Amino acid sequence: MKKFQQLAIPYIVWACIMLLLPMLLIAFYSIIQQGNSIVHFKLTLDNYVRFFTDKDFLLILWRSLWIAIKTTIICLLIGYPIAYFISKNSPKVQQILVLAITLPTWINMLVRTYAWIGILSSDGIISSFLGLFGIHTELLYTEAAVLIGMVYNFLPFMILQINTALTKMDKSLLEAAQDLGANKFQTFWKVIFPLSLPGVVSGITLVFLPAVSSFFIPKLLGGGQFFLIGNVIENQFITVGEWNFGSAISMIMAMIMMLLMMLVRKLEERNKEEK
Amino acid sequence: MSKDKRVLGKVGMALLLVFFYAPILFMIIFSFNSSKSLTHFTGFSLRWYEAMLKNHSMMESLYITIIIALLATIISTIIGTITAIGLSKSKKVLRAFVSQVNDFPIMNPEIVTAIGLMLLFITFQIEKGFVTLLLAHIAFCIPYVILSIMPKIKSLDPNLADAAMDLGATPWQALVKVIVPQIMPGIVSGALIAFTMSFDDFVISYFVTGQGVKNLSIMVYTMSKRINPSVNAISTLVVLLITITLTIVNILPIIRKKTSPSKQNKPWKWAVAGVVVVGLVASLFGLNKSAGSQPYAGQTLHVYNWGEYTGENIISGFEELTGAKVIMDNFDSNEQMYIKVANGDAYDVLVPSDYMIQRMMQEKMLQKLEPETRKECLGELVDAIKGLPYDPKNEYSIPYFWGTVGIVYDKRKVSEEDLEKDGWDIFLDQKFKGDIYLYDSERDSFMMALKALGSSMNTTSQDELNAAYNWLIQCVQTMDPEIVTDEIIDNMAQARKALGVIYSGDAAYVMSENENMGFYMPKSGTNLWSDAMVIPKNAKNPKLANEFIRYITSYDAAMDNSSYVGYTSPNKEVMEELGGKGGDYDGINAYTPRAGYDKDEVFQYDETTRKIIADLWSRVKVSASNAH
Numbered sequence: 001m002k003k004f005q006q007l008a009i010p011y012i013v014w015a016c017i018m019l020l021l022p023m024l025l026i027a028f029y030s031i032i033q034q035g036n037s038i039v040h041f042k043l044t045l046d047n048y049v050r051f052f053t054d055k056d057f058l059l060i061l062w063r064s065l066w067i068a069i070k071t072t073i074i075c076l077l078i079g080y081p082i083a084y085f086i087s088k089n090s091p092k093v094q095q096i097l098v099l100a101i102t103l104p105t106w107i108n109m110l111v112r113t114y115a116w117i118g119i120l121s122s123d124g125i126i127s128s129f130l131g132l133f134g135i136h137t138e139l140l141y142t143e144a145a146v147l148i149g150m151v152y153n154f155l156p157f158m159i160l161q162i163n164t165a166l167t168k169m170d171k172s173l174l175e176a177a178q179d180l181g182a183n184k185f186q187t188f189w190k191v192i193f194p195l196s197l198p199g200v201v202s203g204i205t206l207v208f209l210p211a212v213s214s215f216f217i218p219k220l221l222g223g224g225q226f227f228l229i230g231n232v233i234e235n236q237f238i239t240v241g242e243w244n245f246g247s248a249i250s251m252i253m254a255m256i257m258m259l260l261m262m263l264v265r266k267l268e269e270r271n272k273e274e275k
Numbered sequence: 276m277s278k279d280k281r282v283l284g285k286v287g288m289a290l291l292l293v294f295f296y297a298p299i300l301f302m303i304i305f306s307f308n309s310s311k312s313l314t315h316f317t318g319f320s321l322r323w324y325e326a327m328l329k330n331h332s333m334m335e336s337l338y339i340t341i342i343i344a345l346l347a348t349i350i351s352t353i354i355g356t357i358t359a360i361g362l363s364k365s366k367k368v369l370r371a372f373v374s375q376v377n378d379f380p381i382m383n384p385e386i387v388t389a390i391g392l393m394l395l396f397i398t399f400q401i402e403k404g405f406v407t408l409l410l411a412h413i414a415f416c417i418p419y420v421i422l423s424i425m426p427k428i429k430s431l432d433p434n435l436a437d438a439a440m441d442l443g444a445t446p447w448q449a450l451v452k453v454i455v456p457q458i459m460p461g462i463v464s465g466a467l468i469a470f471t472m473s474f475d476d477f478v479i480s481y482f483v484t485g486q487g488v489k490n491l492s493i494m495v496y497t498m499s500k501r502i503n504p505s506v507n508a509i510s511t512l513v514v515l516l517i518t519i520t521l522t523i524v525n526i527l528p529i530i531r532k533k534t535s536p537s538k539q540n541k542p543w544k545w546a547v548a549g550v551v552v553v554g555l556v557a558s559l560f561g562l563n564k565s566a567g568s569q570p571y572a573g574q575t576l577h578v579y580n581w582g583e584y585t586g587e588n589i590i591s592g593f594e595e596l597t598g599a600k601v602i603m604d605n606f607d608s609n610e611q612m613y614i615k616v617a618n619g620d621a622y623d624v625l626v627p628s629d630y631m632i633q634r635m636m637q638e639k640m641l642q643k644l645e646p647e648t649r650k651e652c653l654g655e656l657v658d659a660i661k662g663l664p665y666d667p668k669n670e671y672s673i674p675y676f677w678g679t680v681g682i683v684y685d686k687r688k689v690s691e692e693d694l695e696k697d698g699w700d701i702f703l704d705q706k707f708k709g710d711i712y713l714y715d716s717e718r719d720s721f722m723m724a725l726k727a728l729g730s731s732m733n734t735t736s737q738d739e740l741n742a743a744y745n746w747l748i749q750c751v752q753t754m755d756p757e758i759v760t761d762e763i764i765d766n767m768a769q770a771r772k773a774l775g776v777i778y779s780g781d782a783a784y785v786m787s788e789n790e791n792m793g794f795y796m797p798k799s800g801t802n803l804w805s806d807a808m809v810i811p812k813n814a815k816n817p818k819l820a821n822e823f824i825r826y827i828t829s830y831d832a833a834m835d836n837s838s839y840v841g842y843t844s845p846n847k848e849v850m851e852e853l854g855g856k857g858g859d860y861d862g863i864n865a866y867t868p869r870a871g872y873d874k875d876e877v878f879q880y881d882e883t884t885r886k887i888i889a890d891l892w893s894r895v896k897v898s899a900s901n902a903h
Contacts, residue, residue, distance in 0.1 A: 004436065004446070007361025008369065011354060011417070015376045018414040022391025023379055025398060038398055056897040063901070082291055085284035097288070104295045106517050110477050110492040111510040114499055115298035118305060118313030122771060125301075125314070141757055152294070213384030216477060220499055224715045224758035225751070227900035230386050235896075237390060237482070240889050241614045246390070254387045261382055 026254075029247035036244075047248035057232070061252075064229040067143070068211035071150040075207045076200070078151075079158035083199075086159075087166035098163065105156050113149050113220050120145050120221065141223035149217040157206035165199025166192070197271060201264055208260075213253060229253060299514065306507035313502055323508040329591075332487075332603060333509055336494040339405070343490060344473040347412035352466040354413075355420025360454060362421075363428045377418035388415060389482035396483060397618050403485025411483040412473045419472060420465035427461035428454075485620045487577055487602035497605050500761035501583055569598025576819045578603045579612055579622040581806065583761055584676070584842075586835035593826050599819055607760050608716060610889065616640065621813045623820040626675050628806050630718070630878035633665040637880065641671045641809050648673070648821045652828040657847045659870045660805050664877060672807035673824050676842035678779035679803055679868050679875065680719050681796040683763075683786075688773040691795075698797035699727035701774060702750050709755040712763045712775030717892035718878060719802060720747060723776060726799045726874075733879045740884070744891045751899035758899060767792060778804075780842025782865035787841065794865035800874030805845070843868055 030048070032041040051057050086097045104112065118124055120140040127139060139145050169192070177187045215230030222228075227235075229249065236246030305313055309320035327333055362370050380388045392411045396403055431454070439449035455462070477492035484493065491513065498506055576593075582605040590601045604622070606612040609631040616625065617640070627635065635641050652673045653661060659677075666672045682694065682701065688710070689701070697704060702711055702723070713720060722732040724743035734740065750756060759766070764781045766772065768788040777785070782794040808827065810820045826832050830848055837844035838859045843866055844850045853859050853866065860866035869875065 004361055004364040004450070007357045008365050008373070009361070011358035011361075012369070012373060014354075014414075015373060015417075018392070018395075018410065019376045019379050019418075022388070022395045023383075025394040026387065026391050029394060056894060056901060059901045060897060078291070081284070082287060085288055088284070100292060101295065103521075104299060106471065106475075106521070107299065107514055108475055108477075108491055108495070108510070110495040110499075111302070111506075111513065112298060114495050114506060114510070115302040117499070119298060119301055121314060123314045123769075152298070156295075209382075209384060213386050215386060216496060220496075223762070224760065225756065225896065225899040227897055230384070232893075232897070233386055233390070235893060237393070238614065239608055239610045240893055241610065243394070247394070250387045250390050254383055257382065257384060 023254075026247045026250050029244050030251045031248075032244060034242055034244045047245045048252070050245060051248060051252060057249075060227055060232060061229050064212050065256075067146065067150070067228065068208050070147060071154060071211045072204055072208045074147070074151050075155045075158040076204065079155055079203065080162055080200070083159045083162035083166055086163050094163075094167070098160065101156050101159055109153055110216060110220075113153065113217055116145070116149055116152065116221060120148070140221065141226065143222070143226070145221040146218050146226060149221045150211050150214065153217065154207040154211060158203040161203035161206060162196060162199040165196040169195050198268065201268060205261070205264060209257060212257070302507045303511045303514065305504055306511045308504055311502055311504060313504065313507075323504040327505040327508040327512070330505060332489070333494060333505065336489045336491050337509060337512070339408075339488060340474060340490040340492075343405075343409055343412055344470050346409055347416050347473040348466050348470040351413050351416035351420050351469045352462060355417045355465055355469075356424060356455070356458075356462050358417070359421050359424040359428055359458075360450065363425075363431075373421075377421060380415040380418055381422070385478040386482075389479040392479065393482040400619060403483060403620060405486070405488045408480055408484045408488055408490070411479050412476065415476075415479060416469035416472055419468045420462075423465035423468060424458055424461040427458040431457055485615070487579075487604035489604075497582060500607075500759075502765045569596070571819055571822070572598035574599045574816060574819055576601045576624070576816060576823055577622045578624045578626075578823070579616070579620075580605060580624075580626045582607060583764075584626070584806075584840060586832070586837075586839035588835055589827070589832055592832060592835070593823060596826065597819070597822060601823075610717070616811055616813075619813070621815055622811060623814040623816050624823055625809050625811055626806050627809065628804055628878070629663060629665045630880040632672050632807060632809055633880040634882075634885075635809065635811075636666065636671055640812055642812050642814065642817060643670050644673065644810065644824065645818075645821045648825050651825055655828050655830070655833075655846050655848075657845055657850055659868075660845050663805060664879070666807075672809045673828055674805045674807045674845035675827065676780060676837070676840070677803075677805035677845055677868060678843045678865075679796055679801050680714075680722065680776065680778055681782060681794050681801060681865070683767050683775045683777040683782045683865075684793050684795060685767075685770050685773050686791050686793050687770075689793075691793075694795045695798070698799045699723045702727075702754065702756070702776070703746075705753070707773050708753070710773040711754055711756045712766070712772055712777075713750070713756045713758045714763065714776040714778075715758045715760050715896070717888050719776065720892060720895070721888050722802045722878075724750075726797065726801060729799060732800075732802060732876050733881075735881055735884050737887075740887055740891065744895070747892075747895045748898055751895055752902045755902070756899070758896060778842075779865045779868060780840060783843075783860050783863050784841030786863045786865055787860065794863075796869055798874070800872070800876065801869075803868065803870070803875040803877050805877075841866070 028038075031043050031045065033044050033046070036042060086094055089097065117140065119126060121127070122138050122140065124140075127137065130137060139148075173191055173195070174187060177191045182190065213230045215228065215234050218226045218228045218231055233246055233249050233253070236242050236249065240246075304316065306323055307319050307321070308316055309318035309322065358373075362373060389411075392407075392414065393403075395401075396407050401407060435453055435457070436446075436449045439453045440446065444452065475492070476490070477496065480490050481493055481496065484490075489497075491509070495506055495510075574597075576599050578601060580603055584605075585603070590603060593599070594601055606615070609627050612625060612627055613631060613634070616622065616635075617638075632641070649669055653669060656674065657677075660674045662669060682699075684694065689707070693704070694701060701707070702713070721740070721743050724746040725732045725734060725739065727746060728739070728742055730736075730739045730743070751758075757772070759775075761781075763775050763777055764784060767775055767777070767785045770789060770791060777794070779794065782792075786792050786794060808824045810817050810824075814820055827836070828846060830846060833844045833846035833849045834852075836842075837846075837849055837853055841860070844853065850867070854863075855861065
């Protein structure tokens with residue numbers, strides 16, 4: 001058996017270089033001065049101070065979180081009933097519906113987002129349709145467009161996660177609840193919903209995470225004046241060239257995500273313990 | 276469920292499917308449109324498919340996407356499987372460590388993983404390109420493979436391998452014949468996840484690639500600024516490919532079950548592997564077929580140029596002439612180009628603007644042109660752009676295009692008197708609130724503000740720069756502008772807004788598309804710019820680069836370039852022909868630049884001012900986005 005143990009060693013070396021080292025490098029670049037090399041450097045916290053003392057950057061961070069929260073809520077409100085509806089069908093129909101939802105995700109995200117540009121533009125189908133009722137709005141390059149793009153890209157994750165949780169559920173529990181006199185609403189609220197929570201939680205993380213850091217959806221559908229935190233990072237690395245400041249912002253974002261993840265895991269654990 | 280609810284559910288489900296599929300359907304429909312419009316279908320045509328097939332950087336992006344996805348899937352599945360088996364027998368600490376580290380790419384925002392890998396490659400000076408792209412893809416795929424195999428291994432009987440070996444199997448046989456078949460479902464689903472992740476990836480690829488190696492996502496991202504229905508055509512092709520693959524994957528097992536009920540599935544697997552390998556080799560040969568008798572046959576030229584800046588037949592013309600292959604990569608700003616080149620990306624020809632050339636010369640990043648190139652090209656050029664201050668003897672650079680910056684306006688909404696009266700200040704006029712475009716260029720935005728305030732655009736005075744900053748802040752906070760780059764071209768050609776800051780060549784194109792559009796250069800002066808071809812020090816093929824520069828300056832190529840793109844040609848004959856009577860741009864004032872006006876200036880490079888402007892402009896953009 002010892003022989004098999006060694007099989008993991010190459011990957012451990014690889015993971016240290018390709019996964020661990022990059023994170024350490026970001027952390028390192030974020031605490032040295034602009035223009036320092038990896039051998040000669042001066043430690044500083046200026047990059048962090050700069051971010052946290054500038055209300056404009058903080059506002060963008062807040063807006064990125066806020067739009068991700070909105071995306072997540074919309075996905076949950078649409079995703080849950082849909083997942084519930086799917087789970088009520090026969091296994092065969094379920095399979096087809098799940099496939100129908102998965103299929104578009106196989107097509108490149110950028111390609112699918114690009115497709116929305118024509119639909120949302122001011123002489124596109126949506127605006128023309130609204131124009132029939134005398135409503136004239138510009139959709140492309142607004143927050144609404146970004147929100148639509150995000151929901152479009154991330155909603156399938158939510159539906160699939162919740163659906164998996166719902167179908168895995170032990171059906172005899174529902175019968176038991178009904179036998180014990182629970183009405184439909186009670187069965188749902190006291191039995192089904194709590195049991196589907198793990199799916200909801202993983203759905204939320206799968207939507208929220210990419211939504212916070214997305215930068216091509218705001219760029220394609222929000223236009224150049226629509227900056228989210230991902231765009232600020234991209235801008236620092238691609239056009240401004242201040243990598244140290246960019247690294248600091250990346251670290252801040254990674255930290256926020258990690259804290260949120262830990263919180264979610266804590267909640268999940270507590271949930272399990274209660275049961 | 277009651278009947279009403281069922282109906283409600285069905286309606287909801289149907290609406291959702293419309294939401295998911297309508298954009299894809301739209302994309303497919305408009306890929307067959309006969310005009311450029313993405314909103315009005317004018318008739319059936321295959322012209323965008325033709326354009327796609329001709330555009331070999333587009334076809335290559337598809338090829339790279341598929342090759343990278345296949346290689347990354349195969350490699351990460353093998354390594355992932357071996358590692359997962361090894362880990363299951365390892366100490367708990369080690370297992371915990373690996374699962375912690377594997378969580379990085381899964382739990383971190385993608386952009387963080389991307390930046391980490393980019394910093395890794397740059398810090399250790401690994402040239403970015405195909406190899407780094409592949410390494411990065413393998414790196415983020417393996418954790419998913421391990422994650423999907425681990426549970427299957429845990430549910431195995433731990434004594435299985437021992438039993439096999441007791442019965443005389445070698446450890447290798449035990450592994451391949453006993454363990455692997457047991458965990459096959461996990462391996463297959465891991466491979467599927469890896470393929471999807473790699474095929475779909477944009478963010479990580481975008482940061483770690485170089486040398487003009489682009490996957491489909493990067494290509495769509497860089498092309499999304501101009502309306503280009505060939506993007507729809509290639510997307511439709513992808514939809515088709517995926518549909519075919521999924522159908523085969525879903526149907527084959529059914530056929531297999533029918534034809535061979537026994538469990539002998541090995542020949543089938545070998546057949547698939549064989550097809551994949553043959554396909555790979557065939558496509559490799561397909562791409563390297565151009566080994567003719569021309570002088571540069573088999574060589575490659577890497578060009579880094581602005582987006583939408585080359586005539587239709589420029590690249591194919593040069594390839595036919597020399598036998599070399601041209602890989603063109605695009606940037607949207609001088610700064611973006613500079614960062615990439617300064618960090619070791621090797622290109623043979625760059626096309627930066629005046630002040631950036633000055634900077635690169637100061638930083639000794641450029642090499643001199645061959646004397647013949649200089650002599651031959653100078654003979655063709657317009658006098659006004661020979662020997663400009665940044666390179667007085669044209670030792671390093673030969674102009675590619677030149678022009679000014681001005682205001683493109685809708686004649687039906689904006690009067691000439693208003694423009695005369697306000698000049699650049701028209702971008703602060705409340706009458707046009709919500710109806711203006713600014714251009715996302717730190718230099719030209721500050722140029723506009725400084726000129727509006729009567730300063731020199733090359734000022735180094737902190738007060739004047741601050742005043743310009745306040746002017747821009749006032750503009751973004753009170754005028755609700757859209758800050759765009761090349762999107763302005765198609766949008767103004769469709770008269771989407773009243774006013775916009777624009778480069779003269781783009782204005783020439785807009786005016787030739789829509790006669791209601793005009794171009795105005797404020798009296799307070801503007802930027803007289805030129806973009807020129809230079810050869811960086813780290814160029815791999817300077818000889819071919821010189822050849823390219825001579826080719827671009829020659830009459831035929833310059834004609835194709837300028838008549839297609841709309842920017843002013845540096846070639847004297849071409850400029851006079853196109854701007855003169857009967858030329859493509861006859862009567863379009865934007866085509867022939869205002870030369871010799873004393874308030875117009877050429878940008879000069881100053882390190883301190885550059886930093887200040889870069890910082891202030893990113894704050895203007897942040898403030899603009901917070902103003903909404």
